[in-house]
Amino acid sequence: MSGSTFGNIFCVTTWGESHGPGLGVVVDGCPAGLSLSETDIQLFLDRRRPGQSRFTTARKEPDQVEILSGVFEGRTTGTPISMLVRNQDARSRDYGNLAQAYRPGHADYSFDAKYGFRDYRGGGRSSGRETLARVAAGAVAGKILNHLGIHLCAYIQSIGPVKIQTFDAEQIRQNPLCMPDAEAAAKAQDYLDQCRKRQDSAGSVVECIIRNCPPGIGDPVFEKLDANLAKAVMSIGAVKAVEIGDGTKSAYSCGSQNNDGFFYGEDGRLAKTSNHAGGILGGISDGSHILLRTYIKPTPSISQPQATAGKNGENITLEITGRHDPVIGPRAVVVIESMASIVLVDALLGGMSARMEYLEKIWRSR
């Protein structure tokens, strides 16, 4: 499979460099008959847009999306949905030292080692801007999930040492740090201001909860739902760890604590007494909330001088100019939500052929 394609049935192919003419995505395999408009996409894109607060870069990126195919009279046709965002901020400028330097924490050197050279402008293909294309695709996946009553909610759990203490869903989109705890958000803003003064940056943790996912979604071996969620978020630059449910904690737990018992409630429905598993057992959803936690490293572009190497054998001191987010998490929230949505839709569509009775059901309805 192509390195820029994700998904088996709901196939997402992204393309584009940070400072080329534009970025975009082709979504193939979206079922026909879904109501979809550019507004649906733009709402998602706007959530990752920089320039919204003093903690995101001030560059102007209106990031207007254009749907080029696959939608007719307001509905998806079942054919590829191609979406394009032109780069606005691609003005010619001097990348001289960046072209020669291997920035710490960036893909400059590893990219050169693979391909022999690279588009060094703004990170090229390895730029965080690539995630814009994922978010456009995630908006399509999200519409399908909403239609079925499945809801995803991602938010910042911590920034540097500041963790949320309460959970108020309303808050998530009301503060620029996407924290569901206004007080923690205020503390985190103070912390980031200190980071900036020190010419430094902070790491963060993003949680994503998937509510109302029915049991039976995912596959039992390599295409486990948790395996695909792990790949999906690990494929976002700067992510260094991923957990499902209790995650790392479960490695220090006992079976008697970690096991979630099943029971039938008074309504006769099956449920679990706890959810240490995070909603997935044996790679397949179990009907509980799915809990996905993602650990993101600090922004590698910091303005303090850094010792590093150049392309041609020289050891150098690098000073990175320009404005950069002091923390990556808040802009990654919608990207994580998007990737999780894509994984879930792909698993849902794949599951349609899991039983002969489903095939017969559709067959009889033709």
Added chain:
Amino acid sequence: MSGSTFGNIFCVTTWGESHGPGLGVVVDGCPAGLSLSETDIQLFLDRRRPGQSRFTTARKEPDQVEILSGVFEGRTTGTPISMLVRNQDARSRDYGNLAQAYRPGHADYSFDAKYGFRDYRGGGRSSGRETLARVAAGAVAGKILNHLGIHLCAYIQSIGPVKIQTFDAEQIRQNPLCMPDAEAAAKAQDYLDQCRKRQDSAGSVVECIIRNCPPGIGDPVFEKLDANLAKAVMSIGAVKAVEIGDGTKSAYSCGSQNNDGFFYGEDGRLAKTSNHAGGILGGISDGSHILLRTYIKPTPSISQPQATAGKNGENITLEITGRHDPVIGPRAVVVIESMASIVLVDALLGGMSARMEYLEKIWRSR
């Protein structure tokens, strides 16, 4: 792609249930000309075999592998390598209560929810025994890597509260818990004896180090090397979290601490001053050791009575009989090494077409 196939070029397809006639794997895409014998495979399989100590189940599973195709006169032919292991311990027995119960921490319920019914004998397709097929494939991948001088080493970092304090590679295969620290291994054995007395089980952490991997391996977007490693180990049952390099810790770090500077050493070779990144930047190896950490939940099959639900609407108390490992990690060590080997070989083979100069080089040599 099929749910039981892993890899794009080096394609591994596993099949088989715990108590059916056998399990096996087809490895397609292995280059021609690799020296390979059943002994190579058996050595790997023996590392995951139970019955080796009092901490692994006492069932007899000789697990003799048979190579059915793809090898001629001691060398791989470039065609699919099919390997078969017959189940020896598949004697008919009474699964009555397991057939009806949804065991806590197992895939029984989620499997039923997906397919409508299941092979309930010993976990069926969701049994840990499925990993035997992965290990057979991993042995092939491991031979390729050894040939190129790349070495993988996985071991137990902790069992329950007991962590290793030293690293002695020799120890790993000398104690049944695969710990590189004899003293910690002894303590862990005590801890597991206590668990067993309490009819309980323990979680564990497995580390895998990949040494001598050259820079430039992996892909910059969805097929990132770390994303595929994450999927690979997350697709092993009971794994709940995965980290690369500093992993979760990096989310609490600062950019100035977390960034690894590059420098040219006295030998003129590029290196890094630290390895917080764990050997992968932007999804592509950077030439440092690759560090992969996997968190495994406690064995869900414990002998103490557990409250749970049955298949037909009844709440029950379940007692699981038979012997089960009190910890999963030690047998997962070779499975994790195998999955990491498969990912690495697939990325290596995929990277062969990354540059026109490689194509020309092979072209000219024809």
Added chain:
Amino acid sequence: MSGSTFGNIFCVTTWGESHGPGLGVVVDGCPAGLSLSETDIQLFLDRRRPGQSRFTTARKEPDQVEILSGVFEGRTTGTPISMLVRNQDARSRDYGNLAQAYRPGHADYSFDAKYGFRDYRGGGRSSGRETLARVAAGAVAGKILNHLGIHLCAYIQSIGPVKIQTFDAEQIRQNPLCMPDAEAAAKAQDYLDQCRKRQDSAGSVVECIIRNCPPGIGDPVFEKLDANLAKAVMSIGAVKAVEIGDGTKSAYSCGSQNNDGFFYGEDGRLAKTSNHAGGILGGISDGSHILLRTYIKPTPSISQPQATAGKNGENITLEITGRHDPVIGPRAVVVIESMASIVLVDALLGGMSARMEYLEKIWRSR
């Protein structure tokens, strides 16, 4: 994708060499709940078995299939169905001259050019015996289609210069040449006897009709139903041409002749006035019978001396001993039917996610 895997959802992976321990296939993606037994498979395999008449080779190949996984209590479980046929006739013998010679019309040279060497025993992986694994998979696909009321029927249209003049479906399995015309079959048998006396072989044409396939199956661009049928049959050794409907003839026709008009019959159902298109328009089935025609070259193994080259730079005269079928077609009939069945099932399962209304229908039924 792996070179030995066919299909996107209903995934068929074959393995095995002609004279190794055995051949087999893994069918992944078969829906759960299909009734399936070894007898179902054996019936298909027996149709391609040699030794049934004087026009097929006399080698003993009982070809008993064993189902190793994926079936529980008589029904498919949704997990991979692994099937194995042991080679019985793999006795050690002298392949001396075949190991060194490049047989005309065979893959010996091209295989060596690709991999550097080959398993030369009986054609190795390029042996016609590989199709046995396809037939086992085709038997599974055929069961699904039968369940839905779709019927495939393949037969010999011509052998050498002898074409069928009538169509009597009963005849197809009553004469060893699989011709639906007893008189033509008798003439073809005479012709083959002459070929054999001349130490020569004959070509043949196989037709496959798919009845009762509903409209709407297939994809509009690269995964066109006819494109996949073409690939499927072209991937059978010795096939040199493939046609849909009028095929080559349509290139000499006019639009006014070749177009099939639509009309609503008295029962209100849509039909076509003719079927030049062969049941597929724009890559998607149109509800008419699907007509697939396959042209097969003469058996390349003939016993008359042939001038050819050896492996090491020498020009030689080769005499191929042993018995070989004087015509390939009759044994290819069930292989073509199998490959067409696999393509159709894959397209059917893929089509389940074509519309949001199908997703909702299954969703609501959970």
Added chain:
Amino acid sequence: MSGSTFGNIFCVTTWGESHGPGLGVVVDGCPAGLSLSETDIQLFLDRRRPGQSRFTTARKEPDQVEILSGVFEGRTTGTPISMLVRNQDARSRDYGNLAQAYRPGHADYSFDAKYGFRDYRGGGRSSGRETLARVAAGAVAGKILNHLGIHLCAYIQSIGPVKIQTFDAEQIRQNPLCMPDAEAAAKAQDYLDQCRKRQDSAGSVVECIIRNCPPGIGDPVFEKLDANLAKAVMSIGAVKAVEIGDGTKSAYSCGSQNNDGFFYGEDGRLAKTSNHAGGILGGISDGSHILLRTYIKPTPSISQPQATAGKNGENITLEITGRHDPVIGPRAVVVIESMASIVLVDALLGGMSARMEYLEKIWRSR
């Protein structure tokens, strides 16, 4: 795999409808370091452009391509190459009767049967205009092949009853019918004029010769080179048959005639005494020219009144207005060349991992 993606390593994803905002393609997996410009692409696109003669439609379609990504400073970077062609002629017009009618020979009905509705403007996704995206991708593949000295040449072999009698390669691009025989081209032009007067259309045959392809390209089982060529051209709308080498004729031949003997020439190089096989044996190239023949049905859009059905249960008489090519072949020539180029490049890149010695060669050169 996604229905709009072709290829395993060199992956081509097309998107776009005939009368939407535009069409395009993403080429992923192109090796880094290939010199590439918009001019390279435009030269190919201009070869399929209509309006070049009185036998192609007069609509204005400048079809200017824009490269949006994957090329930096004139060379491919190894990342996805996205190419866009805006639709110029998408002016709003009255499609009223076409929206309701099922045109004979078109995909209107089968498309509706699959998706429930369709973008009826100009054929939507099933328009021949979709091939424009394939040609843009084919131009990239063609550049790689040229670089390696492999040359493809496609041309018209016949239009209606008029076949070429001579072969003059120079002629192919000098007459609008792409025939390598000026006299035949003149006769074919007369024939097409007659067709047009009769409000009718003609079928055609396209041949494609691949010269200088080395032996060893392709795969021995499902990914046979001929199987993929067959799929590639069969996936072009209106193609109804495909042949390799002697094709259908080989089914009427004898083994002694059809077999191509091998011999070492005076230069010590292996060659064949004839090429009935068309350059492919057992799915792998044998070093001879590869011969691919494609049979194309007459243009289904003819201006004479046709009896057909409407969408809503009514039988109608349809008159298709507007100008349409009276023959499809001449514009398909470059499309067939493009698809064959894509197949060949994909097989070449895939073959790089066929041998351990290739892996070691690249490894040592790092």
